[in-house]
Amino acid sequence: MANIQQVAKRAGVSVATVSRVLNGHDKVTAKTKLKVEEAIQYLNYEPSMLGRNLRNSESRIVLILIPTISNPFYFEIIKGIENMALSQNYSILLCETDSKPEKEEIYFDLVRKKMADGIISMDPAVNVETLKELAEHYAIIQCSEYGGGIGIPYVTIDSEEASYRAVKHLIQIGHKKIALMNSDEKFLYARERRMGYERALREHDIPVNGDYIFYTHELGFEQGQLAMKKILRLEDRPTAVFAVSDLLAIGALKEITAAGLHVPNDVAVVGFDKIDFSNMTNPALTTVAQPMYKMGTVAARMLIEKIQGKIVDSVVLGHELVIRESTTG
Amino acid sequence: MANIQQVAKRAGVSVATVSRVLNGHDKVTAKTKLKVEEAIQYLNYEPSMLGRNLRNSESRIVLILIPTISNPFYFEIIKGIENMALSQNYSILLCETDSKPEKEEIYFDLVRKKMADGIISMDPAVNVETLKELAEHYAIIQCSEYGGGIGIPYVTIDSEEASYRAVKHLIQIGHKKIALMNSDEKFLYARERRMGYERALREHDIPVNGDYIFYTHELGFEQGQLAMKKILRLEDRPTAVFAVSDLLAIGALKEITAAGLHVPNDVAVVGFDKIDFSNMTNPALTTVAQPMYKMGTVAARMLIEKIQGKIVDSVVLGHELVIRESTTG
DNA sequence: GATGAAAATGTAAACGATTTCATTTCACAG
DNA sequence: CTGTGAAATGAAATCGTTTACATTTTCATC
Numbered sequence: 264m265a266n267i268q269q270v271a272k273r274a275g276v277s278v279a280t281v282s283r284v285l286n287g288h289d290k291v292t293a294k295t296k297l298k299v300e301e302a303i304q305y306l307n308y309e310p311s312m313l314g315r316n317l318r319n320s321e322s323r324i325v326l327i328l329i330p331t332i333s334n335p336f337y338f339e340i341i342k343g344i345e346n347m348a349l350s351q352n353y354s355i356l357l358c359e360t361d362s363k364p365e366k367e368e369i370y371f372d373l374v375r376k377k378m379a380d381g382i383i384s385m386d387p388a389v390n391v392e393t394l395k396e397l398a399e400h401y402a403i404i405q406c407s408e409y410g411g412g413i414g415i416p417y418v419t420i421d422s423e424e425a426s427y428r429a430v431k432h433l434i435q436i437g438h439k440k441i442a443l444m445n446s447d448e449k450f451l452y453a454r455e456r457r458m459g460y461e462r463a464l465r466e467h468d469i470p471v472n473g474d475y476i477f478y479t480h481e482l483g484f485e486q487g488q489l490a491m492k493k494i495l496r497l498e499d500r501p502t503a504v505f506a507v508s509d510l511l512a513i514g515a516l517k518e519i520t521a522a523g524l525h526v527p528n529d530v531a532v533v534g535f536d537k538i539d540f541s542n543m544t545n546p547a548l549t550t551v552a553q554p555m556y557k558m559g560t561v562a563a564r565m566l567i568e569k570i571q572g573k574i575v576d577s578v579v580l581g582h583e584l585v586i587r588e589s590t591t592g
Numbered sequence: 593m594a595n596i597q598q599v600a601k602r603a604g605v606s607v608a609t610v611s612r613v614l615n616g617h618d619k620v621t622a623k624t625k626l627k628v629e630e631a632i633q634y635l636n637y638e639p640s641m642l643g644r645n646l647r648n649s650e651s652r653i654v655l656i657l658i659p660t661i662s663n664p665f666y667f668e669i670i671k672g673i674e675n676m677a678l679s680q681n682y683s684i685l686l687c688e689t690d691s692k693p694e695k696e697e698i699y700f701d702l703v704r705k706k707m708a709d710g711i712i713s714m715d716p717a718v719n720v721e722t723l724k725e726l727a728e729h730y731a732i733i734q735c736s737e738y739g740g741g742i743g744i745p746y747v748t749i750d751s752e753e754a755s756y757r758a759v760k761h762l763i764q765i766g767h768k769k770i771a772l773m774n775s776d777e778k779f780l781y782a783r784e785r786r787m788g789y790e791r792a793l794r795e796h797d798i799p800v801n802g803d804y805i806f807y808t809h810e811l812g813f814e815q816g817q818l819a820m821k822k823i824l825r826l827e828d829r830p831t832a833v834f835a836v837s838d839l840l841a842i843g844a845l846k847e848i849t850a851a852g853l854h855v856p857n858d859v860a861v862v863g864f865d866k867i868d869f870s871n872m873t874n875p876a877l878t879t880v881a882q883p884m885y886k887m888g889t890v891a892a893r894m895l896i897e898k899i900q901g902k903i904v905d906s907v908v909l910g911h912e913l914v915i916r917e918s919t920t921g
Numbered sequence: 922g923a924t925g926a927a928a929a930t931g932t933a934a935a936c937g938a939t940t941t942c943a944t945t946t947c948a949c950a951g
Numbered sequence: 952c953t954g955t956g957a958a959a960t961g962a963a964a965t966c967g968t969t970t971a972c973a974t975t976t977t978c979a980t981c
Contacts, residue, residue: 375638
């Protein structure tokens with residue numbers, strides 16, 4: 264494999280000139296440019312990013328931190344990030360932490376060692392202390408999930424409001440006994456979503472019943488099944504369930520059907536995220552749509568600006584309630 | 593941020609010595625080692641991969657080429673690859689081609705420019721010519737999908753046999769009118785799966801009916817719905833459908849239910865891949881399980897060996913039929 | 922044809938590590 | 952105390968770029 268020296272030699276110019284035609288921001292005579300291009304062609308030369316990266320002290324790689332790749336919630340966000348990154352000549356390293364500190368640490372090390380220029384964190388279980396420390400030296404953006412008040416820019420939606428609207432929809436179609444399937448309240452978004460839930464109830468003079476609130480330690484299908492089992496065993500059974508993730512809701516769906524009950528006639532279900540699969544279930548799932556693709560592009564743009572040393576502000580994006588069969592038959 | 597020079601200076605040794613304690617394969621006195629480690633600690637030094645990578649002419653990054661991140665089929669494979677890669681100090685760049693040559697080209701360029709040390713291709717739509725050309729200079733492995741006979745090592749399952757067993761299962765539980773929902777036969781695996789389908793039929797003296805074979809140009813949910821619509825319109829309606837992907841099968845499921853028919857009483861359905869969601873549907877899907885995690889680890893191991901210059905052989909892994917509600921009630 | 926400013930090109934020093942080869946240090950035998 | 956070989960360390964080249972600065976070329980002008 265040829266390097267820039269050999270190209271220079273063959274073209275009869277200096278390496279500086281070759282570099283100039285390569286990057287194009289400096290002026291080069293049409294004639295020399297041609298000579299260089301011929302040499303490049305002839306030698307099948309491809310500039311090495313290794314040399315360039317060292318010289319420029321950058322890697323042109325950004326990290327995406329997600330708890331697990333199995334949650335389709337992240338798909339669209341990732342696509343958004345990827346496309347924006349690609350358009351700016353960045354590549355993305357997708358990092359699954361499994362919410363384990365030791366895996367997280369591996370990836371943090373990647374930026375410490377200059378293998379990555381920045382991080383978009385979507386892991387709610389991320390170690391906030393380390394993140395804060397890292398943010399002093401490196402570019403970091405939080406996306407979708409965020410620890411509040413730690414001074415790291417984020418892009419997210421208004422969880423409280425989204426939750427409020429979802430529950431309000433259930434109330435409007437006649438439900439009064441509404442269960443909340445929430446995740447661990449150590450996460451900010453979980454606290455916000457419970458607040459929205461309670462606000463909607465209070466606004467309609469429905470008392471908040473602690474027995475109707477369930478916590479799961481993960482947002483997966485199985486946790487949804489498990490929680491739904493408990494809900495179905497309540498003596499005063501709820502007629503509706505609001506789950507804070509589609510996977511939880513799909514687990515609930517499966518469990519309700521397995522119990523011989525009908526959705527939505529016996530129990531209505533609302534999910535959160537509008538993952539692809541929410542449309543594939545029987546019945547299709549009513550859910551809150553986050554503008555995921557947009558979220559991804561915005562996060563990526565913010566990160567790149569941060570890498571370039573600019574100051575960036577946090578962003579709150581809109582959301583939308585998508586009403587489908589699981590609440591309206 | 594400190595560099596190796598400053599560490600050397602503070603420790604009162606040469607950079608060579610620092611490098612030696614860093615990498616640990618050369619001998620260093622316990623006393624100097626301590627001095628160096630103190631200096632590292634004091635300066636908060638982290639070795640830069642940029643310098644190291646240039647010197648070593650490697651990036652320690654491998655590319656994974658997938659058509660789209662939305663297909664859960666790839667999850668477990670990716671996890672397998674990632675874990676194996678991580679254990680060997682490689683990171684993975686997940687690359688979505690959308691089956692578009694221009695996106696593919698972006699990623700191919702990454703290896704030409706030394707930004708990546710090798711490629712694991714899972715994209716059936718990959719440009720085989722370019723891939724072959726690339727394989728002359730760079731480490732490449734095909735995983736799951738593969739173009740046969742192009743001299744690039746692959747890891748896969750025996751598609752023909754898997755397909756044969758799936759169809760045989762349908763025959764054994766009494767079906768004779770079995771539709772095949774296949775993808776485009778420009779893909780080798782599609783041809784193989786049709787062959788398995790036909791072998792099973794022939795073996796039980798069931799004539800192969802061309803009207804029962806459907807082709808989709810993608811393997812998604814919508815394509816499954818569309819194809820199922822056509823199948824349901826056949827005058828001599830099949831009593832079973834074998835789809836070559838779970839997403840197709842889930843589309844079929846939804847469509848059958850929407851038509852007021854029952855699975856499996858009216859139409860039985862078999863999928864392929866055993867993605868997580870195949871278990872979440874109503875009814876749960878009978879499907880062919882590929883050893884995806886294993887496939888990923890094997891592919892990663894093969895790739896790393898290839899990078900190290902070893903000669904690697906292709907691998908065919910086993911598979912398993914998972915019988916669930918969509919065929920047995 | 923000399924002059925000078927502007928444009929094009931070249932020289933050489935970074936970037937931050939690893940590693941070969943040379944040199945120094947060390948322990949020990951004579 | 953010296954000589955010896957092995958072990959530890961150091962000096963400097965190297966990987967492949969980019970770029971500040973120095974130098975040369977170009978060309979319009981007088």
